[in-house]
Amino acid sequence: GPALPRARSAAEHDTTVLILGGGVSGIIAARTLHEQGIDRFLIVEAHKELGGRMRSGQFGKEGRRSIIEHGANWIQGTQEGDGPANPILTLARKHGVKTAESDFYTSIATYGETGAEDYLPVLEKAIAVYTNVTVLAGKRVSTNQVDLSARTGYSLTGTKPKTPQEMVSEYYVFDWEYAQTPEQTSLIASSWVNNFTFDTDQGGFSEDNLLSVDQRGFKHLIQAEGQEFLKPEQIMLNATVRTIAHSNNSVTVTLANGTILSADYAITTFSLGVLQNDDVLFEPTLPVWKQEAIQSVTMATYTKIFLQFKDKFWFDTQFALYADKTRGRYPVWQGLDLEGFLPGSGIIFATVTGDYAERIEALSDAQVQAELLEVLGKMFPGTKIPKPTAFFFPRWFSDPLFRGSYSNWPAGFASPSQANLRANVGPRLWFAGEATSPKYFGFLHGAYFEGLDIGARVAKCVNNASTCASLPFTESVPNGSPYTVA
Numbered sequence: 001g002p003a004l005p006r007a008r009s010a011a012e013h014d015t016t017v018l019i020l021g022g023g024v025s026g027i028i029a030a031r032t033l034h035e036q037g038i039d040r041f042l043i044v045e046a047h048k049e050l051g052g053r054m055r056s057g058q059f060g061k062e063g064r065r066s067i068i069e070h071g072a073n074w075i076q077g078t079q080e081g082d083g084p085a086n087p088i089l090t091l092a093r094k095h096g097v098k099t100a101e102s103d104f105y106t107s108i109a110t111y112g113e114t115g116a117e118d119y120l121p122v123l124e125k126a127i128a129v130y131t132n133v134t135v136l137a138g139k140r141v142s143t144n145q146v147d148l149s150a151r152t153g154y155s156l157t158g159t160k161p162k163t164p165q166e167m168v169s170e171y172y173v174f175d176w177e178y179a180q181t182p183e184q185t186s187l188i189a190s191s192w193v194n195n196f197t198f199d200t201d202q203g204g205f206s207e208d209n210l211l212s213v214d215q216r217g218f219k220h221l222i223q224a225e226g227q228e229f230l231k232p233e234q235i236m237l238n239a240t241v242r243t244i245a246h247s248n249n250s251v252t253v254t255l256a257n258g259t260i261l262s263a264d265y266a267i268t269t270f271s272l273g274v275l276q277n278d279d280v281l282f283e284p285t286l287p288v289w290k291q292e293a294i295q296s297v298t299m300a301t302y303t304k305i306f307l308q309f310k311d312k313f314w315f316d317t318q319f320a321l322y323a324d325k326t327r328g329r330y331p332v333w334q335g336l337d338l339e340g341f342l343p344g345s346g347i348i349f350a351t352v353t354g355d356y357a358e359r360i361e362a363l364s365d366a367q368v369q370a371e372l373l374e375v376l377g378k379m380f381p382g383t384k385i386p387k388p389t390a391f392f393f394p395r396w397f398s399d400p401l402f403r404g405s406y407s408n409w410p411a412g413f414a415s416p417s418q419a420n421l422r423a424n425v426g427p428r429l430w431f432a433g434e435a436t437s438p439k440y441f442g443f444l445h446g447a448y449f450e451g452l453d454i455g456a457r458v459a460k461c462v463n464n465a466s467t468c469a470s471l472p473f474t475e476s477v478p479n480g481s482p483y484t485v486a
């Protein structure tokens with residue numbers, strides 16, 4: 001690389017690129033540097049292993065344990081014919097990850113507060129209505145109209161869910177994906193990310209979803225990919241970053257244990273939640289345009305709550321809905337004790353999102369377990385619900401390495417804000433991760449493409465200063481038209 005002044009005698013480690021965070025984005029950024037002939041990089045990761053939000057763990061009573069996914073679980077959008085493939089699918093195939101087809105809309109049972117009841121027609125209507133909402137969003141993009149909330153979009157297409165059955169059906173199609181309510185979500189951004197992933201007419205991969213049931217964990221695909229090129233000296237685990245100082249010439253990172261690392265460039269891949277909560281401090285503080293972009297997006301929470309029982313007493317479908325009077329109260333259930341999934345495991349899990357997910361993180365495990373057993377009692381009124389043999393849920397929202405599960409745009413989405421979230425700050429400090437992805441934020445493939453693109457940009461800077469270019473940013477994001485009073 002270009003010769004740079006090195007005033008970094010205090011640094012214990014000196015490298016060309018510091019990759020901060022060892023999730024999908026960090027590992028793919030590292031691979032991109034490696035492919036460009038740059039092997040002087042160091043991945044700095046707080047956890048004991050690589051993978052980030054691809055995190056799995058043992059679950060179940062002794063002698064009857066399975067690996068379950070605390071975080072990402074699906075390849076969302078796969079491939080249609082020889083159209084574009086989701087790169088996560090490509091990695092899963094390459095590393096032989098075991099998956100099962102997830103039939104969101106065809107393998108589903110429906111329940112209410114008094115047991116099984118058939119409201120599949122209501123669900124079908126919710127699916128059709130959501131398509132109308134995304135079409136409305138697409139029109140607004142092509143005519144350059146202001147963003148609205150997805151709730152406004154629903155209302156304008158003539159839908160106002162009122163009954164528990166209508167609410168849970170809408171929840172399943174909407175909140176279960178974005179991890180927040182339509183009120184909390186941008187109409188344009190949510191439709192955008194949906195279309196680019198699932199709609200082949202918009203360049204999306206496919207409508208299909210594959211669920212990892214691999215007993216090495218879904219993370220195997222990214223860990224195995226890393227193993228193909230990473231050398232031990234390029235990885236620093238159990239290393240928590242506290243401060244990132246940067247100048248026109250270099251970056252200096254200080255770890256929680258006092259270790260100082262220095263480099264020509266840094267790529268931070270920490271979650272939006274980490275950046276929002278000052279878990280990592282920047283010196284000098286980030287410019288106002290960057291702070292505004294970071295604080296303009298929401299870190300949403302998606303929480304899976306796992307139960308294991310001695311005997312299976314529930315549905316034989318992959319999914320079940322539970323319609324409660326309170327919208328978002330333990331609405332979606334998944335059975336894993338199924339052929340092709342984890343047969344014989346005795347595992348079932350519920351998902352909650354958004355504010356409800358934050359709410360349960362503040363409760364004790366015993367309280368949450370009691371609530372779930374009460375709901376199961378309502379879903380299966382003829383069954384005496386036994387005590388589970390195991391119970392667990394991850395607390396993503398309170399975890400200082402994540403502070404939620406993935407990003408979601410509130411109403412008022414503006415492309416310059418998105419560009420600002422992604423832009424480098426000064427010549428040395430770069431940003432990647434699911435949240436910075438313009439087309440696929442929230443998804444594994446978003447994290448992947450950001451690692452690829454930002455890695456390639458930094459590689460240019462390292463290899464040939466004349467091809468090194470900053471990403472565009474807007475100092476002050478303006479309103480579309482001037483505000484007028486009276």
Ligand SMILES: Cc1cc2nc3c(=O)[nH]c(=O)nc-3n(C[C@H](O)[C@H](O)[C@H](O)COP(=O)(O)OP(=O)(O)OC[C@H]3O[C@@H](n4cnc5c(N)ncnc54)[C@H](O)[C@@H]3O)c2cc1C
Pocket residue numbers: 020021022023024025026044045046047051052053054070071072073074075076239240241242269270271274279280302303304396400401402404405406432433434435442443444445446447
């Ligand atoms: C519950 C849940 C379900 C999901 N389901 C899906 C799904 O089914 N399909 C899908 O496509 N996507 C899903 N996602 C989203 C997907 O997991 C993410 O988009 C993706 O993993 C993000 O990768 P990343 O590299 O951007 O960030 P991360 O994976 O968060 O990587 C960043 C790394 O930085 C580390 N770190 C944080 N702070 C510090 C610090 N101070 N010092 C050092 N290291 C630090 C973290 O430990 C982490 O390893 C889900 C996410 C969650 C949480």
